[in-house]
Amino acid sequence: xxxxxQSPRHKxxxxxxxxxxxxxxxxxHRYMYWYRQDPGHGLRLIHYSYGVKDTDKGEVSxxxxxxxxxxxxxxxxxxxxxxxxxxxxxxxxxxEETRSDTQYFGPGTRLTVL
Amino acid sequence: KNQVEQSPQSLIILEGxxxxxxxxxxxxxxxxxxWYKQDTGRGPVSLTIMTFSENTKSNGRYTATLDxxxxxxxxxxxxxxxxxxxxxICVVGGGYNKLIFGAGTRLAVHP
Numbered sequence: 200x201x202x203x204x205q206s207p208r209h210k211x212x213x214x215x216x217x218x219x220x221x222x223x224x225x226x227x228h229r230y231m232y233w234y235r236q237d238p239g240h241g242l243r244l245i246h247y248s249y250g251v252k253d254t255d256k257g258e259v260s261x262x263x264x265x266x267x268x269x270x271x272x273x274x275x276x277x278x279x280x281x282x283x284x285x286x287x288x289x290x291x292x293x294x295e296e297t298r299s300d301t302q303y304f305g306p307g308t309r310l311t312v313l
Numbered sequence: 314k315n316q317v318e319q320s321p322q323s324l325i326i327l328e329g330x331x332x333x334x335x336x337x338x339x340x341x342x343x344x345x346x347x348w349y350k351q352d353t354g355r356g357p358v359s360l361t362i363m364t365f366s367e368n369t370k371s372n373g374r375y376t377a378t379l380d381x382x383x384x385x386x387x388x389x390x391x392x393x394x395x396x397x398x399x400x401x402i403c404v405v406g407g408g409y410n411k412l413i414f415g416a417g418t419r420l421a422v423h424p
Binding site (some may be wrong): 203230232239240241242243244247249254281289291295298301302303304305307313 | 327345
């Protein structure tokens with residue numbers, strides 16, 4: 200998994216509670232990404248970061264926020280979790296942006312919102 | 314609309330046999346096409362990446378082809394092994410940090 204860890208690996212929470220997922224990398228990659236993976240769908244980009252404190256929205260960003268205070272850490276926060284956010288969340292990194300570099304994925308976090 | 318469609322959705326083959334997975338895409342602009350392997354409970358792992366000018370790329374027993382004119386790609390697996398059981402995801406790179414993922418083909422290799 201190219202030095203990418205995610206925590207927690209599994210989480211069950213209740214609707215309306217805040218949730219924070221953490222991605223940690225040891226590759227010193229500039230770019231970091233958060234995706235969600237749902238049955239029957241391809242991975243969909245939530246947010247990405249192109250440097251410390253530099254982030255941008257992906258295609259499914261509503262209800263999510265991110266922060267990156269250090270190169271190695273990228274946090275995904277669900278401000279008020281909903282059942283539609285039940286999913287598997289993957290963090291990814293790349294040294295360059297995706298037109299010129301491959302992405303390396305973490306092991307994933309399975310989130311269940313009851 | 315940018316789309317990546319993969320077929321079949323699932324496939325069962327016997328160990329030692331070959332198989333080919335298909336990917337059709339409508340993505341513009343096009344920058345590259347990737348194939349990833351995703352084992353159950355793990356993150357995707359890159360197998361190949363091809364740019365517009367490349368029409369074939371191999372990684373061991375995996376060979377990917379790209380026809381940019383017809384917007385089709387295939388992933389051929391030779392002499393399958395039990396460890397090839399996984400989902401295979403076709404991903405097309407568009408603009409800046411824009412990747413469009415297919416839903417994947419789930420391959421099961423039986424002894």
